[in-house]
Amino acid sequence: MPDAPLFDRLCVIGIGLIGSSILRAARARGLVRTLVASDASAAVRARVGELGIADEVRDSPAEAVEGADAVILCVPSGAFGAVAEAIGPHLKPGAVVSDTGSVKASVVAQMAPFLPANVHFIPAHPVAGTEYSGPDAGFAELFDNRWCIFTPAADVDAGMLARLKAFWERLGSRVETMTPEHHDLVLAITSHVPHLIAYNIVGTADDLEAVTQSEVIKFSAGGFRDFTRIAASDPTMWRDIFLNNRKAVLEVLGRFSEDLAYLQRAIRWGEGDKLFELFTRTRAVRRSIIDIGQETAEPDFGRHHGKPPA
Amino acid sequence: MPDAPLFDRLCVIGIGLIGSSILRAARARGLVRTLVASDASAAVRARVGELGIADEVRDSPAEAVEGADAVILCVPSGAFGAVAEAIGPHLKPGAVVSDTGSVKASVVAQMAPFLPANVHFIPAHPVAGTEYSGPDAGFAELFDNRWCIFTPAADVDAGMLARLKAFWERLGSRVETMTPEHHDLVLAITSHVPHLIAYNIVGTADDLEAVTQSEVIKFSAGGFRDFTRIAASDPTMWRDIFLNNRKAVLEVLGRFSEDLAYLQRAIRWGEGDKLFELFTRTRAVRRSIIDIGQETAEPDFGRHHGKPPA
Numbered sequence: 001m002p003d004a005p006l007f008d009r010l011c012v013i014g015i016g017l018i019g020s021s022i023l024r025a026a027r028a029r030g031l032v033r034t035l036v037a038s039d040a041s042a043a044v045r046a047r048v049g050e051l052g053i054a055d056e057v058r059d060s061p062a063e064a065v066e067g068a069d070a071v072i073l074c075v076p077s078g079a080f081g082a083v084a085e086a087i088g089p090h091l092k093p094g095a096v097v098s099d100t101g102s103v104k105a106s107v108v109a110q111m112a113p114f115l116p117a118n119v120h121f122i123p124a125h126p127v128a129g130t131e132y133s134g135p136d137a138g139f140a141e142l143f144d145n146r147w148c149i150f151t152p153a154a155d156v157d158a159g160m161l162a163r164l165k166a167f168w169e170r171l172g173s174r175v176e177t178m179t180p181e182h183h184d185l186v187l188a189i190t191s192h193v194p195h196l197i198a199y200n201i202v203g204t205a206d207d208l209e210a211v212t213q214s215e216v217i218k219f220s221a222g223g224f225r226d227f228t229r230i231a232a233s234d235p236t237m238w239r240d241i242f243l244n245n246r247k248a249v250l251e252v253l254g255r256f257s258e259d260l261a262y263l264q265r266a267i268r269w270g271e272g273d274k275l276f277e278l279f280t281r282t283r284a285v286r287r288s289i290i291d292i293g294q295e296t297a298e299p300d301f302g303r304h305h306g307k308p309p310a
Numbered sequence: 311m312p313d314a315p316l317f318d319r320l321c322v323i324g325i326g327l328i329g330s331s332i333l334r335a336a337r338a339r340g341l342v343r344t345l346v347a348s349d350a351s352a353a354v355r356a357r358v359g360e361l362g363i364a365d366e367v368r369d370s371p372a373e374a375v376e377g378a379d380a381v382i383l384c385v386p387s388g389a390f391g392a393v394a395e396a397i398g399p400h401l402k403p404g405a406v407v408s409d410t411g412s413v414k415a416s417v418v419a420q421m422a423p424f425l426p427a428n429v430h431f432i433p434a435h436p437v438a439g440t441e442y443s444g445p446d447a448g449f450a451e452l453f454d455n456r457w458c459i460f461t462p463a464a465d466v467d468a469g470m471l472a473r474l475k476a477f478w479e480r481l482g483s484r485v486e487t488m489t490p491e492h493h494d495l496v497l498a499i500t501s502h503v504p505h506l507i508a509y510n511i512v513g514t515a516d517d518l519e520a521v522t523q524s525e526v527i528k529f530s531a532g533g534f535r536d537f538t539r540i541a542a543s544d545p546t547m548w549r550d551i552f553l554n555n556r557k558a559v560l561e562v563l564g565r566f567s568e569d570l571a572y573l574q575r576a577i578r579w580g581e582g583d584k585l586f587e588l589f590t591r592t593r594a595v596r597r598s599i600i601d602i603g604q605e606t607a608e609p610d611f612g613r614h615h616g617k618p619p620a
Binding site for chain 1: 440457497504511531
């Protein structure tokens with residue numbers, strides 16, 4: 001019976017882009033019998049009620065996890081300790097407790113002390129998202145063809161690991177397993193530092209006295225606007241990511257700055273061959289990403305060309 | 311007769327993404343009577359013949375400009391001097407000579423010495439493009455709703471300026487005028503430095519020993535893949551841009567690095583408020599770009615979510 005629900009009662013805590021997408025996809029694909037939601041914000045809880053994307057909405061995480069055989073925390077990276085402390089005594093024995101945090105060593109360090117020995121803790125990170133946030137931003141297809149990275153302890157229960165893997169696969173994702181520390185380094189280069197430099201270039205442009213704000217905005221199609229997308233991501237989430245993945249982010253940032261100084265020097269001294277060599281190599285990287293289906297080959301991301309969008 | 315052709319014979323030299331888009335749009339919109347094309351590459355000239363996007367294809371720029379009342383050079387920023395020298399003695403008196411170079415002070419310095427006094431020189435830069443290059447990559451809608459920046463001398467002929475402005479407007483663009491030096495600073499922040507840091511982060515990722523190439527590619531949806539688009543742009547064009555806009559690029563790059571050091575220090579010392587302040591401010595910049603129709607509001611640039619693209 002491959003299409004039977006995988007969990008009886010799934011509790012999702014933190015109903016933003018990711019949490020609300022899990023609720024929508026889990027219902028659309030029949031993965032659980034009952035969906036329970038909770039969020040620290042009363043406004044968000046009310047909105048989840050209006051959207052009708054959960055069967056039950058609870059005011060506190062402690063109430064929400066009661067009787068759940070699966071609990072997924074989708075909160076900012078700085079909030080895991082407090083939520084784990086609140087739910088720890090209320091978790092059902094044998095439940096699986098997971099999360100969707102973007103930094104894994106920190107999630108483990110924050111949550112593990114508060115989780116009873118009789119639950120299965122399997123940290124997870126779906127590498128998916130958009131620049132929008134909140135319960136209205138989610139959609140059931142968000143995880144399709146994306147990767148979800150698990151960072152379980154070596155002694156994790158194999159049966160529960162397989163069940164959670166099946167859950168993410170039926171959400172549309174492919175699952176890979178690695179250590180929390182390696183995850184944090186991989187994400188520092190593929191996500192965290194890219195976000196930081198996007199935020200930074202948008203800030204630099206905003207601050208330049210010699211170029212007006214209006215000019216930056218009008219002429220942004222020359223490349224700048226690409227960076228504004230990820231620089232429009234949720235500020236709380238991203239502040240917490242940098243504070244909680246400090247070591248790996250600083251390490252990769254050091255490499256980025258070193259490489260940038262090399263290019264800066266090549267420009268200053270007119271060493272065109274060094275620039276040309278790099279600019280040729282980087283084309284191949286994009287080609288590979290397109291080839292494995294993680295990016296569109298359409299020009300300009302498939303953005304509309306022609307008449308301005310209505 | 312507002313729809314009459316604006317030029318009798320338009321010669322486009324350099325038939326890549328931009329040059330071939332001008333040919334396609336000029337024909338589709340009836341802007342000239344005869345289209346003449348030339349390119350330094352025999353293979354490109356042959357392809358232009360196959361595509362049939364010009365009425366005549368000439369081997370040398372000198373032949374191509376004979377009798378043309380409008381000449382537009384669409385060559386890499388390092389090649390303007392040589393082409394201007396080649397065409398100078400063959401230009402028709404009274405013709406307008408323009409270009410589409412991404413760096414304006416350098417174009418003026420390279421071309422002006424070779425142009426006879428009896429032609430009208432109006433440097434121009436359409437702020438439009440995709441990451442693809444070559445004559446097959448162009449399309450007639452490329453300039454719709456984009457800006458074209460003119461950087462003419464103060465004593466330019468007003469009638470010819472108006473005619474070239476009408477040409478670009480009928481290509482779909484809006485025209486703005488500024489000095490070459492100001493243009494180069496505006497483009498350094500809105501296009502050149504964004505490209506440099508995109509090339510740089512892709513290079514850094516490619517070089518990291520602790521993270522495999524395969525991991526960078528698989529998990530690129532976390533943000534990295536956004537940067538690979540502009541880092542897949544034409545290497546020759548971009549090498550020339552950096553070598554020819556050195557002063558403005560180094561100035562903006564200095565600001566970028568200073569701002570990045572501030573963020574790096576905030577991360578090291580756990581100063582979340584400084585990060586949060588910037589991350590909030592940058593959201594507003596994107597909102598403005600969307601509001602004036604220079605960017606899509608669709609999540610993730612409107613990239614396809616769901617099943618992998620066929």
